[in-house]
Amino acid sequence: MQVIKKNTLSTVVINGEVGAYVFDGSDHGVSTSAFIVDVPADLGPRRHKHPYEEIFIIVEGSVRIEADGETVDAGTDDICVVPADTPHAFSNLGPGRARMVNIHAAPKVVTEFVAGGPENIDYHYNHSS
Template sequence: MTNLSGGTIGPGAAIPPDDTSRKLTLADPDDPKARHISVAGGTYTILLSGEETGGRYSLIDMLVPPGGGPPPHRHDFEEMFTILAGEIELTFRGEAHRASAGSTVNIPANAPHAFKNKSDKPARLLCMCTPPGQEEFFMAVGDPVDSRTAAPPKLSPAEQAERIQRAKSLAARYRTELLV
């Protein structure tokens, strides 16, 4: 078996040398320079991009208001959520599950899923995608906002329809299929 650095992995395999071209990343979700994007009714903050992790994963801080969450979709990469605050209802292969603060949920690659915040309080999730790319999709289809806690922009019905069409037209490029 081969690791992401091209070295052999397994019992007794040597650990590759340190790649000193890679730098430490310290991500603060409230950093004014962080990339904050309004997507699917929520505000998503890109904590770590694939570029910053050597193509290994991305990490996104999601603030999902009551009623927020993405439509049914699937993609060819793993997606893991850790719920930091609040609760979501996750639909996985047509079956509903509740996940609340402290829970971690892993969505296998290619499985249809969606989630919604059905409570009356915001939910906060950390989302890891491996390999990365989902953060780039969010940047391509979402609307920039000023901070992690900024409310999503109020979009007219025409603007909402344009965002949905944009997401549908770009989804395949980012290894995603919208099931709506």
């Protein structure tokens, strides 16, 4: 069994604050990756896509997920699945923080940012903390 300390993982910094930790499975000899997300109200990543499915498990709070023109408000009773190669974004609906684990069905996280906003977010992907 492995135990990986979250603070040893790469991070995503959104507007100057760590918004997620990136667990790249291949760095640890496993075939699945994840984002451990913790964002304040009204915040989330720029629109992007992955070449594999992404599974959103909301642990606390509520989020709005937009995927390929469909919008869903999801909370702790929901698990959302975004298909491979589907442009998507999410934001925390507030008022408190949103925490979730986003499972990436791949040994390494691959993200391609696409047009369609929000574009005014200061976003640093894979920034080491």
